[in-house]
Amino acid sequence: MDTDAGVDVGRGAGARPYDVVLFGATGFVGELTAEYLAGHAPAECRWALAGRSLGKLEALRDRLAAGRPHLAELPLLLADSADPGSLRELAESTRVVATTVGPYVWYGDGLVAACAEAGTDCVDLTGEAEFVDQTYVRHDARARETGARIVHACGFDSVPHDLGVYFTVRQLPEGVPLRVDGFVRAGATFSGGTFASALTAFGRGREILRAARERHLHEPRLVGRRARAPIGGPRFSRETGTWALPLPTLDPQVVARSARAIDRYGPDFRYRHYASVKTLPVAIGGTAAIGTGVLAAQLPPVRLWLMNRYQAGQGPSAERRARSWFTVRFVGEGGGRRVFTEVSGGDPGYDETAKMLAESALCLAFDPLPKTAGQVTTAVAMGDALIDRLRAAGIRFRVAHRG
Secondary structure (H helix, E strand, C coil), X not given: CCCCCCEEECCCCCCCCEEEEEXXXXXXXXXXXXXXXXXXXCCCCCEEEEECCHHHHHHXXXXXXXXXXXXXXXXXXXXXXXXXXXXXXXXXXXEEEEECCXXXXXXXXXXXXXXXXXXXXXXXXXXXXXXXXXXXXXXXXXXXXXXXXXXXXXXXCEHHHHHHHHHHHCCCCCCCCEEEEEEEEEECCCCHHXXXXXXXXXXXXXXXXXXXXXXXXXXXXXXXXXXXXXXXCCEEECCCCEEEEECCCCXXXXXXXXXXXXXXXXXXXXXXXXXXXXXXXXXXXXXXXXXXXXXXXXXXXXXXXXXXXXXXXXXXXXXXXXXXXXXXXXXXXXXXXXXXXXXXECCCCCHHHHHHHHHHHHHHHHCEEECCCXXXXXXXXXXXXXXXXXXXXXXXXXXXXXX
Protein backbone atom coordinates (compact mmCIF):
# COMPACT_ATOMS: atom_id res chain seq x y z
CA MET A 1 0.00 0.00 0.00
CA ASP A 2 1.32 3.43 -0.91
CA THR A 3 0.38 5.47 2.15
CA ASP A 4 1.85 8.63 0.63
CA ALA A 5 -0.48 8.62 -2.35
CA GLY A 6 -2.38 11.65 -1.11
CA VAL A 7 -4.01 13.27 1.85
CA ASP A 8 -7.53 13.31 3.13
CA VAL A 9 -8.39 16.50 4.98
CA GLY A 10 -11.70 16.13 6.85
CA ARG A 11 -13.59 13.99 4.38
CA GLY A 12 -17.15 15.13 3.98
CA ALA A 13 -16.73 18.15 6.26
CA GLY A 14 -20.03 19.94 6.61
CA ALA A 15 -21.99 17.29 4.69
CA ARG A 16 -23.25 15.61 7.88
CA PRO A 17 -24.52 17.05 11.17
CA TYR A 18 -21.59 15.76 13.24
CA ASP A 19 -17.85 15.27 12.97
CA VAL A 20 -17.58 12.74 15.82
CA VAL A 21 -20.19 10.69 17.69
CA LEU A 22 -19.25 8.75 20.82
CA PHE A 23 -21.35 5.55 21.03
CA GLY A 24 -21.53 3.84 24.41
CA ALA A 25 -20.87 7.17 26.11
CA THR A 26 -22.41 6.19 29.47
CA GLY A 27 -20.21 3.12 30.08
CA PHE A 28 -17.08 3.33 32.23
CA VAL A 29 -14.57 4.07 29.47
CA GLY A 30 -17.29 5.89 27.51
CA GLU A 31 -17.65 8.47 30.27
CA LEU A 32 -13.89 8.93 30.47
CA THR A 33 -13.78 9.44 26.70
CA ALA A 34 -16.65 11.94 26.89
CA GLU A 35 -14.79 13.85 29.61
CA TYR A 36 -11.69 13.93 27.45
CA LEU A 37 -13.59 15.21 24.41
CA ALA A 38 -15.32 17.82 26.57
CA GLY A 39 -11.93 19.21 27.55
CA HIS A 40 -9.99 18.71 24.32
CA ALA A 41 -12.25 18.67 21.25
CA PRO A 42 -11.54 21.80 19.17
CA ALA A 43 -14.15 24.53 19.17
CA GLU A 44 -15.12 23.75 15.58
CA CYS A 45 -15.74 20.07 16.34
CA ARG A 46 -19.42 19.12 16.07
CA TRP A 47 -19.73 16.13 18.38
CA ALA A 48 -22.50 14.19 20.08
CA LEU A 49 -23.12 11.45 22.62
CA ALA A 50 -24.96 8.25 21.72
CA GLY A 51 -26.35 5.33 23.69
CA ARG A 52 -29.45 3.34 24.62
CA SER A 53 -30.72 5.36 27.58
CA LEU A 54 -31.79 8.98 27.15
CA GLY A 55 -31.84 9.45 30.92
CA LYS A 56 -28.23 8.31 31.32
CA LEU A 57 -27.13 10.45 28.37
CA GLU A 58 -28.84 13.51 29.87
CA ALA A 59 -27.19 12.88 33.23
CA LEU A 60 -23.79 12.57 31.57
CA ARG A 61 -24.34 15.77 29.60
CA ASP A 62 -25.25 17.59 32.82
CA ARG A 63 -21.98 16.45 34.42
CA LEU A 64 -19.98 17.53 31.38
CA ALA A 65 -21.71 20.89 31.24
CA ALA A 66 -20.88 21.70 34.88
CA GLY A 67 -18.37 24.51 34.41
CA ARG A 68 -18.72 24.22 30.62
CA PRO A 69 -21.97 26.05 29.74
CA HIS A 70 -21.39 25.59 26.00
CA LEU A 71 -22.02 21.83 26.45
CA ALA A 72 -25.48 22.27 27.94
CA GLU A 73 -27.00 21.62 24.51
CA LEU A 74 -24.60 18.86 23.46
CA PRO A 75 -26.61 16.64 21.06
CA LEU A 76 -27.78 13.26 22.33
CA LEU A 77 -28.56 10.36 19.97
CA LEU A 78 -30.40 7.16 20.80
CA ALA A 79 -28.92 3.99 19.30
CA ASP A 80 -28.86 0.32 20.25
CA SER A 81 -26.43 -2.36 19.05
CA ALA A 82 -29.45 -4.69 18.64
CA ASP A 83 -31.33 -2.21 16.39
CA PRO A 84 -29.84 -2.04 12.87
CA GLY A 85 -32.04 0.91 11.92
CA SER A 86 -30.71 3.04 14.78
CA LEU A 87 -27.14 2.09 13.89
CA ARG A 88 -27.73 3.09 10.27
CA GLU A 89 -29.08 6.48 11.35
CA LEU A 90 -26.13 6.93 13.68
CA ALA A 91 -23.56 6.11 10.99
CA GLU A 92 -25.23 8.38 8.45
CA SER A 93 -25.25 11.33 10.88
CA THR A 94 -21.49 11.66 11.37
CA ARG A 95 -18.09 11.46 9.75
CA VAL A 96 -16.51 9.39 12.56
CA VAL A 97 -18.02 7.03 15.14
CA ALA A 98 -16.00 6.12 18.25
CA THR A 99 -17.51 3.13 20.04
CA THR A 100 -16.83 1.64 23.47
CA VAL A 101 -19.65 -0.94 23.29
CA GLY A 102 -18.18 -4.38 23.92
CA PRO A 103 -17.48 -7.24 24.05
CA TYR A 104 -17.34 -6.39 20.38
CA VAL A 105 -17.77 -9.95 19.13
CA TRP A 106 -21.27 -9.76 20.67
CA TYR A 107 -22.19 -6.11 20.13
CA GLY A 108 -19.87 -4.59 17.53
CA ASP A 109 -20.60 -6.08 14.10
CA GLY A 110 -23.80 -4.14 13.37
CA LEU A 111 -22.11 -0.79 13.83
CA VAL A 112 -19.16 -1.73 11.61
CA ALA A 113 -21.61 -2.88 8.94
CA ALA A 114 -23.51 0.42 9.16
CA CYS A 115 -20.32 2.47 8.96
CA ALA A 116 -18.97 0.47 6.03
CA GLU A 117 -22.23 1.01 4.15
CA ALA A 118 -22.44 4.73 4.97
CA GLY A 119 -18.78 5.53 4.25
CA THR A 120 -18.29 6.54 7.88
CA ASP A 121 -15.00 6.12 9.73
CA CYS A 122 -15.20 3.88 12.83
CA VAL A 123 -12.77 3.52 15.74
CA ASP A 124 -13.13 1.16 18.68
CA LEU A 125 -11.29 -0.36 21.65
CA THR A 126 -11.46 -4.03 20.74
CA GLY A 127 -8.67 -6.41 21.62
CA GLU A 128 -10.68 -9.35 20.25
CA ALA A 129 -8.95 -11.10 17.36
CA GLU A 130 -12.10 -12.99 16.38
CA PHE A 131 -14.08 -9.77 15.96
CA VAL A 132 -11.32 -8.08 13.94
CA ASP A 133 -11.04 -11.06 11.59
CA GLN A 134 -14.82 -11.35 11.20
CA THR A 135 -15.26 -7.69 10.31
CA TYR A 136 -12.45 -7.92 7.77
CA VAL A 137 -14.18 -10.79 6.00
CA ARG A 138 -17.66 -9.28 6.21
CA HIS A 139 -17.09 -5.55 5.73
CA ASP A 140 -13.61 -4.65 4.43
CA ALA A 141 -14.60 -4.82 0.75
CA ARG A 142 -17.66 -2.60 1.21
CA ALA A 143 -15.71 -0.12 3.31
CA ARG A 144 -13.13 0.17 0.55
CA GLU A 145 -15.91 0.91 -1.93
CA THR A 146 -17.46 3.65 0.22
CA GLY A 147 -14.19 5.09 1.58
CA ALA A 148 -14.89 4.16 5.21
CA ARG A 149 -11.87 3.63 7.42
CA ILE A 150 -12.47 0.87 9.99
CA VAL A 151 -9.72 1.23 12.60
CA HIS A 152 -9.93 -1.32 15.39
CA ALA A 153 -7.88 -1.41 18.60
CA CYS A 154 -7.55 2.33 19.23
CA GLY A 155 -6.83 2.02 22.96
CA PHE A 156 -4.03 0.35 24.94
CA ASP A 157 -4.84 -2.49 22.57
CA SER A 158 -3.02 -1.66 20.32
CA VAL A 159 -1.96 1.99 19.89
CA PRO A 160 1.26 2.04 21.98
CA HIS A 161 2.48 -1.15 20.35
CA ASP A 162 1.46 -0.43 16.75
CA LEU A 163 2.67 3.17 16.78
CA GLY A 164 5.66 2.27 18.97
CA VAL A 165 6.91 -0.20 16.38
CA TYR A 166 6.15 2.31 13.60
CA PHE A 167 8.19 4.93 15.52
CA THR A 168 11.03 2.43 16.05
CA VAL A 169 11.15 1.39 12.40
CA ARG A 170 11.54 5.03 11.38
CA GLN A 171 14.77 5.19 13.42
CA LEU A 172 16.31 2.28 11.46
CA PRO A 173 17.80 2.07 7.94
CA GLU A 174 15.47 1.65 4.96
CA GLY A 175 15.40 -1.27 2.55
CA VAL A 176 16.94 -3.87 4.91
CA PRO A 177 15.53 -6.71 7.02
CA LEU A 178 14.32 -5.42 10.40
CA ARG A 179 13.72 -7.11 13.74
CA VAL A 180 11.80 -5.47 16.58
CA ASP A 181 10.95 -6.85 20.02
CA GLY A 182 8.46 -5.13 22.34
CA PHE A 183 8.47 -5.49 26.15
CA VAL A 184 5.34 -4.39 28.04
CA ARG A 185 5.21 -3.38 31.71
CA ALA A 186 2.20 -1.89 33.48
CA GLY A 187 0.92 -1.16 36.94
CA ALA A 188 -2.87 -0.97 36.69
CA THR A 189 -6.18 -2.72 37.34
CA PHE A 190 -9.12 -3.53 35.08
CA SER A 191 -12.85 -2.86 34.69
CA GLY A 192 -15.77 -5.26 34.36
CA GLY A 193 -15.94 -4.66 30.61
CA THR A 194 -12.29 -5.59 30.09
CA PHE A 195 -12.74 -8.71 32.24
CA ALA A 196 -15.81 -9.74 30.23
CA SER A 197 -13.91 -9.31 26.95
CA ALA A 198 -10.99 -11.40 28.22
CA LEU A 199 -13.22 -14.21 29.48
CA THR A 200 -15.15 -14.18 26.21
CA ALA A 201 -11.92 -14.61 24.24
CA PHE A 202 -10.63 -17.34 26.58
CA GLY A 203 -13.83 -19.31 26.04
CA ARG A 204 -13.92 -19.01 22.24
CA GLY A 205 -10.68 -20.66 21.14
CA ARG A 206 -12.25 -22.66 18.29
CA GLU A 207 -14.22 -19.67 17.02
CA ILE A 208 -11.06 -17.52 17.06
CA LEU A 209 -9.14 -20.08 15.01
CA ARG A 210 -12.03 -20.43 12.56
CA ALA A 211 -12.22 -16.66 12.03
CA ALA A 212 -8.46 -16.45 11.51
CA ARG A 213 -8.53 -19.21 8.89
CA GLU A 214 -11.39 -17.54 7.04
CA ARG A 215 -9.58 -14.22 7.01
CA HIS A 216 -6.47 -15.90 5.63
CA LEU A 217 -8.52 -17.16 2.70
CA HIS A 218 -9.71 -13.62 1.88
CA GLU A 219 -6.50 -11.64 2.43
CA PRO A 220 -4.28 -10.95 -0.58
CA ARG A 221 -0.85 -12.52 -0.44
CA LEU A 222 2.14 -10.26 0.23
CA VAL A 223 4.41 -10.42 -2.82
CA GLY A 224 8.12 -9.63 -2.74
CA ARG A 225 8.21 -8.87 0.99
CA ARG A 226 7.72 -10.70 4.28
CA ALA A 227 6.13 -9.44 7.52
CA ARG A 228 5.43 -11.69 10.47
CA ALA A 229 4.85 -11.74 14.23
CA PRO A 230 5.78 -15.18 15.59
CA ILE A 231 5.21 -16.04 19.24
CA GLY A 232 8.60 -16.01 20.94
CA GLY A 233 9.54 -18.35 23.75
CA PRO A 234 9.95 -17.29 27.39
CA ARG A 235 13.44 -15.98 28.05
CA PHE A 236 15.54 -13.64 30.13
CA SER A 237 15.95 -10.39 28.21
CA ARG A 238 19.40 -8.87 28.64
CA GLU A 239 18.17 -5.77 26.80
CA THR A 240 15.68 -4.95 29.57
CA GLY A 241 17.04 -6.94 32.51
CA THR A 242 13.69 -8.71 32.93
CA TRP A 243 12.02 -12.00 32.17
CA ALA A 244 10.21 -11.85 28.83
CA LEU A 245 6.98 -13.83 28.54
CA PRO A 246 5.18 -14.09 25.18
CA LEU A 247 1.92 -12.10 25.13
CA PRO A 248 -0.70 -13.82 22.93
CA THR A 249 -2.73 -10.62 22.47
CA LEU A 250 -4.05 -8.87 19.37
CA ASP A 251 -1.13 -6.41 19.39
CA PRO A 252 1.45 -8.40 17.37
CA GLN A 253 -1.17 -9.20 14.73
CA VAL A 254 -1.89 -5.48 14.35
CA VAL A 255 1.83 -4.72 14.07
CA ALA A 256 2.28 -7.37 11.39
CA ARG A 257 -0.64 -5.94 9.37
CA SER A 258 0.92 -2.49 9.53
CA ALA A 259 4.21 -3.98 8.35
CA ARG A 260 2.51 -5.71 5.41
CA ALA A 261 0.90 -2.44 4.33
CA ILE A 262 3.86 -0.07 4.70
CA ASP A 263 7.01 -0.58 2.62
CA ARG A 264 9.12 1.32 5.19
CA TYR A 265 9.13 -1.81 7.38
CA GLY A 266 11.54 -3.34 4.87
CA PRO A 267 11.72 -6.51 2.77
CA ASP A 268 11.74 -8.90 5.74
CA PHE A 269 10.18 -7.73 9.02
CA ARG A 270 9.69 -9.64 12.27
CA TYR A 271 8.05 -8.54 15.52
CA ARG A 272 7.85 -10.37 18.86
CA HIS A 273 5.66 -9.21 21.76
CA TYR A 274 6.44 -9.86 25.42
CA ALA A 275 5.34 -9.07 28.94
CA SER A 276 8.33 -7.80 30.90
CA VAL A 277 8.54 -9.23 34.44
CA LYS A 278 11.31 -8.44 36.93
CA THR A 279 11.50 -11.70 38.87
CA LEU A 280 11.17 -15.35 37.93
CA PRO A 281 8.60 -16.23 40.65
CA VAL A 282 6.30 -13.45 39.42
CA ALA A 283 6.75 -14.68 35.85
CA ILE A 284 5.82 -18.22 36.83
CA GLY A 285 2.85 -17.02 38.88
CA GLY A 286 1.55 -14.82 36.07
CA THR A 287 1.77 -17.67 33.58
CA ALA A 288 -0.11 -19.98 35.96
CA ALA A 289 -2.82 -17.37 36.55
CA ILE A 290 -3.41 -16.90 32.82
CA GLY A 291 -3.53 -20.66 32.30
CA THR A 292 -6.06 -21.02 35.11
CA GLY A 293 -8.22 -18.27 33.59
CA VAL A 294 -8.17 -19.95 30.19
CA LEU A 295 -9.19 -23.30 31.68
CA ALA A 296 -11.93 -21.74 33.82
CA ALA A 297 -13.40 -19.93 30.82
CA GLN A 298 -14.01 -23.25 29.06
CA LEU A 299 -16.78 -24.05 31.58
CA PRO A 300 -19.86 -21.87 30.89
CA PRO A 301 -21.16 -21.87 34.52
CA VAL A 302 -17.74 -20.81 35.83
CA ARG A 303 -17.38 -18.19 33.08
CA LEU A 304 -20.81 -16.73 33.93
CA TRP A 305 -20.00 -16.68 37.65
CA LEU A 306 -16.72 -14.86 37.02
CA MET A 307 -18.41 -12.31 34.76
CA ASN A 308 -21.02 -11.61 37.42
CA ARG A 309 -18.22 -10.91 39.90
CA TYR A 310 -17.09 -7.94 37.79
CA GLN A 311 -20.04 -6.16 36.23
CA ALA A 312 -19.45 -4.21 33.01
CA GLY A 313 -19.59 -0.47 33.57
CA GLN A 314 -17.49 -0.68 36.73
CA GLY A 315 -13.84 0.20 37.00
CA PRO A 316 -11.01 1.49 39.20
CA SER A 317 -11.37 4.74 41.11
CA ALA A 318 -9.77 7.99 39.99
CA GLU A 319 -7.26 7.65 42.82
CA ARG A 320 -6.26 4.15 41.71
CA ARG A 321 -5.99 5.25 38.09
CA ALA A 322 -3.78 8.18 39.10
CA ARG A 323 -1.24 5.69 40.47
CA SER A 324 -1.31 3.50 37.34
CA TRP A 325 1.26 3.55 34.55
CA PHE A 326 2.59 1.71 31.53
CA THR A 327 5.88 1.43 29.66
CA VAL A 328 6.53 -0.38 26.40
CA ARG A 329 10.20 -0.70 25.45
CA PHE A 330 11.24 -1.66 21.94
CA VAL A 331 14.54 -3.05 20.69
CA GLY A 332 14.95 -2.63 16.94
CA GLU A 333 17.76 -3.98 14.76
CA GLY A 334 18.61 -3.82 11.07
CA GLY A 335 21.32 -2.77 8.65
CA GLY A 336 24.00 -3.01 11.32
CA ARG A 337 22.19 -0.58 13.61
CA ARG A 338 20.36 -1.04 16.89
CA VAL A 339 17.90 1.32 18.56
CA PHE A 340 16.07 1.31 21.89
CA THR A 341 12.80 3.24 22.03
CA GLU A 342 10.03 3.66 24.57
CA VAL A 343 6.34 4.55 24.71
CA SER A 344 4.99 5.37 28.17
CA GLY A 345 2.11 7.04 29.94
CA GLY A 346 -0.36 6.89 32.82
CA ASP A 347 -3.24 4.55 33.49
CA PRO A 348 -3.22 2.26 30.43
CA GLY A 349 -6.64 0.64 30.50
CA TYR A 350 -8.85 3.65 31.13
CA ASP A 351 -7.48 7.21 31.29
CA GLU A 352 -4.92 6.73 28.52
CA THR A 353 -7.20 4.42 26.56
CA ALA A 354 -9.94 7.08 26.57
CA LYS A 355 -7.35 9.62 25.41
CA MET A 356 -6.16 7.35 22.60
CA LEU A 357 -9.70 6.64 21.39
CA ALA A 358 -10.70 10.31 21.44
CA GLU A 359 -7.51 11.48 19.73
CA SER A 360 -7.89 8.76 17.08
CA ALA A 361 -11.41 9.98 16.29
CA LEU A 362 -10.29 13.62 16.15
CA CYS A 363 -7.30 12.66 14.00
CA LEU A 364 -9.53 10.96 11.42
CA ALA A 365 -11.93 13.90 11.48
CA PHE A 366 -9.50 16.80 11.18
CA ASP A 367 -5.92 15.86 10.23
CA PRO A 368 -4.28 15.58 6.79
CA LEU A 369 -3.82 11.82 6.41
CA PRO A 370 -2.80 9.25 3.80
CA LYS A 371 -5.60 8.06 1.53
CA THR A 372 -6.79 4.77 2.97
CA ALA A 373 -10.05 2.84 3.18
CA GLY A 374 -11.30 -0.48 4.50
CA GLN A 375 -10.02 -2.15 7.65
CA VAL A 376 -6.71 -0.43 8.43
CA THR A 377 -4.44 -0.10 11.47
CA THR A 378 -3.60 3.05 13.40
CA ALA A 379 -0.11 3.14 11.86
CA VAL A 380 -1.49 2.82 8.34
CA ALA A 381 -4.41 5.24 8.76
CA MET A 382 -2.86 7.87 11.02
CA GLY A 383 0.84 7.21 11.68
CA ASP A 384 2.81 10.38 12.43
CA ALA A 385 -0.30 12.54 12.87
CA LEU A 386 -1.59 10.39 15.74
CA ILE A 387 1.87 10.18 17.34
CA ASP A 388 2.01 13.99 17.30
CA ARG A 389 -1.43 14.19 18.90
CA LEU A 390 -0.59 11.68 21.62
CA ARG A 391 2.69 13.38 22.41
CA ALA A 392 0.88 16.69 22.78
CA ALA A 393 -1.59 14.90 25.09
CA GLY A 394 1.17 13.61 27.38
CA ILE A 395 1.97 10.12 26.08
CA ARG A 396 5.74 9.85 25.57
CA PHE A 397 7.46 8.48 22.46
CA ARG A 398 11.24 8.67 22.78
CA VAL A 399 14.50 7.19 21.55
CA ALA A 400 16.27 5.87 24.64
CA HIS A 401 19.51 4.74 23.01
CA ARG A 402 21.08 4.18 19.61
CA GLY A 403 23.72 1.58 18.92
